Every structure is written in structure tokens, then in C-alpha cells.
Amino acid sequence: MKTTWASGGHTYMVQGGRQIMRRSHNATETQVYFAMREESAEASATHRAPTERQQKFWAERFNDAGW
Numbered sequence: 001m002k003t004t005w006a007s008g009g010h011t012y013m014v015q016g017g018r019q020i021m022r023r024s025h026n027a028t029e030t031q032v033y034f035a036m037r038e039e040s041a042e043a044s045a046t047h048r049a050p051t052e053r054q055q056k057f058w059a060e061r062f063n064d065a066g067w
Contacts, residue, residue, distance in 0.1 A: 014065045034058050 009023030017037035024030045036043075038061070046057045 012065070014062070018062065018065065020062065020065065034062065036061060 009021060012020040012022075014020065019035040021033040021035070022030060042057065046054055049057070
């Protein structure tokens with residue numbers, strides 16, 4: 001399911017308690033937020049991991065999201 005924010009952003013609701021939010025505040029930059037319900041130690045520590053590991057973590061969690 002896709003919804004549009006008044007500011008022009010979008011929210012994508014994904015099965016399994018996952019969500020992707022996207023917004024562009026200018027013509028050259030886009031911000032993306034991922035949210036999910038997971039209580040694993042890996043999920044809790046991901047924000048402290050190197051960028052490559054964070055990218056792999058989120059790609060694994062959202063590889064079947066259909067976007």
C-alpha cells in the first residue's frame with residue numbers, strides 16, 4: 001500500500017510489519033527511512049555498524065518488499 005504525504009513524500013507499507021518512507025526536500029537529495037518490528041540483537045546494533053553492513057542488513061530485510 002502506498003500513501004502520499006502533503007509534503008510530497010511517500011510511505012510504502014510492506015507485509016511483515018515493515019515500512020519504507022521516502023521524501024525529497026530538494027531536486028538533488030532524497031531521504032529514505034526504513035522501519036520494521038524486529039527485536040534481534042543485530043537489529044538493535046545495526047546503527048553502529050559500518051555503512052556496508054547497514055546496507056546489507058536493510059537489503060536482506062526488504063529484498064521481497066516489491067519496490
